[in-house]
Amino acid sequence: MKIGIIGAGKLGTTLARRAVNAGHDVVIAGRPGAAQTALVVEVMIPGATALPVTDWEDLDVAILAVPFSIALTIPMPLQPGTVVIDPTNHWAPVDGDLSDVAHRSTSEALAARHPQLQWVKSLNQLGYHDLEDETIGIAERPAMGIASDSAEAAHTASVLIASLGLDPVVIGPLSTGTLLEPGGPAFGTTLSNAELSTLLHPAEQAERSRGDVAEHVG
Amino acid sequence: MELGVYSFGDLGHDRTSKAAGRRLDALIRQAQAADEAGLDMFALGEHHRPDFAVSAPEVVLAAIAATTRRIRLTTSVIVLSTVDPVRLMEQFGTLDQISHGRTEITVGRGAFPESYSLFGYDIRDYEALFDENVRLLIQLRDDPAKPWQGRFRSALRDVHTGPRPAQQKLPIWIGVGGTPQSAVRAGMLGQPMFLSLFAGPRSGVRLVELYRRAGTQAGHDPASLRLATGGHMYVGRTSQGAREEFYPHYSHYLSLHPSFAGGMPRHVYDQWIANGLLVGSPQQIIDGIMTHRELLGVDRFVGQFDPGMPESLADGSLELYLTEVLPVIKAETRTSEPAATEVAS
């Protein structure tokens, strides 16, 4: 697949390395005008290409690996319909308190700003140290929840995530992304597919009985 | 190789001002013990939260400076995005005089948001603030009379900052927590880098290469690109005993982090130890620190000696570190000491 990653920080470089190792074609964009991105990519992610977002072509998936407050403000000059995975966590230490995400998923806030893209909440639940672990995908495949309003986008994200050595679990529409975010039951722990599914089950039931959950996608 | 300890003076469950007072007394006493045992570094980092006793590390370090003789004093870290570099230089110039040239400053972007609203900054500027302030701080050290114009503070022209430090060049270390761009900046600035590693030294290999490449590309002498690592540490008498004694305190301590809001799961703890978190017998800690040296070529290791621990447990761990780890690391690294670790004082 051709993967484009915005943000060459801790998470972006770790995901890029896993994606290159999985045989994907990876382009990565740092902060526009940041001269150091080329060196970061050369040393941290041999095999990936540093390229500004405006020069990306024929992407299968984009990943937006920047702090959430920045994700809210940057332009997204991607082909309409591009599948974008949002791994951001709204964490006050970095983002400050933002009213945009009161009681909703970061991905819903991003989707409201860029409705022409197909948004997927995922890759946010584990720390970059966990994702760096070389035994992932060999000894164990940690579960990774996926929330999206588009079945097609959820599928594309699942294929990518499985290739990274993780076990994709599609949990529902974008609004269920909060279950995967800080404060949600699936955030921050390495779980198996079965454990994640059971953990989310009661929460899903509760949401469903309140009638806030639309059609499940998977 | 140099060895040190650092602390934030975290308070655990008792957050009264009495408890904070006791914690500060203990830190001063522990620094004296470290000094007497010949430890190289004692460091304190600022937090502005009810669960930490150290918000003004320079004040506590001044008390330590007055009652110690050889140990060098630094921060771990100063959140440089939210302090005025002019004020900082004056404080640490003063501290360097009081300590007779034993002072350093370690600056970073910080891990918590409180200082931004407390001191009137916008957290969204955290990166730009840090970048501007670190350049000003270095200029104030190297060329204090040079005029300054920046984005976040009033311009400086014909100003006096003093007292000047006792050392000709007060060391300024750049604290890095894992963001590649921060390692590049430390290298480009040609300043020593303090890298905190919570999941073992392996995750630092590429960052250290990035730091050294950026530094040499910018034309800095490789000998000026000194490297220190740090992380959480607990030394117990036995391997299994250490794991059990430390776990409940560490789990509670890490519940500060959103990933571990309910405490740290035991299997994650065991995995971190397998990856190199320094929890174990003195011999295991020695091996762990030597792995930092072998994989990363560090000149200095500084461990957080008391995260989440009651005073007696921290004292026990510190004593083992001073009596059983320090002499062995000193002996093992004496012959292979890189020339760059000589510190002018």
Ligand SMILES: NC(=O)c1ccc[n+]([C@@H]2O[C@H](COP(=O)([O-])OP(=O)(O)OC[C@H]3O[C@@H](n4cnc5c(N)ncnc54)[C@H](OP(=O)(O)O)[C@@H]3O)[C@@H](O)[C@H]2O)c1
């Ligand atoms: N770290 C983790 O373990 C983890 C895990 C799960 C999810 N996440 C999420 O992933 C996101 C990134 O976190 P991180 O830990 O990787 O943070 P980070 O290390 O600070 O990296 C963020 C990166 O974004 C870059 N950036 C800033 N503005 C940009 C722009 N306009 N265009 C492109 N890049 C830009 C920054 O570059 P400069 O340094 O030049 O500003 C920096 O390299 C966050 O939303 C976080 O919540 C992180």
